[in-house]
Amino acid sequence: MPSGNVIRGTRIGSAPERFDQRIEPAPRRPVVYWCRNDHRFQFLIAAEAETPATWDCPRCGEPAGPDPGNPPGRPGSEPYKTHLAYVQERRTPEQGEALLAEALDALRRRRGGA
Helix, strand or coil: CCCCCCCCCCCCCCCCCHHHHHHCCCCCEEEEEEEECCEEEEEEECCCCCCCEEEECCCCCCCCCCCCCCCCCCCCCCCCCHHHHHHHHHHHHHHHHHHHHHHHHHHHHHCCCC
């Protein structure tokens, strides 16, 4: 005997049963971009949305722009910084010495030293 809570004739992602319940998609427009490697790609964007200045090329990952004659260049990358370099940007040498002295005092107290 079948259970009473079975939904028959439907599946996940199926369309509504009545036509008047269907929803119209938002108006869209095509946008075309080119990258430095001469890759052309197109995608749809909402009609009222602002077109982004750059978009990553799906083929090579380079930045792409809407002007085929002047595609954007590679973005500049920051050189690698160590943790110490970031700390030195935030603290003066005097602040670092004070923090070190405080940490050493706390360590000596935990170990029972004076």
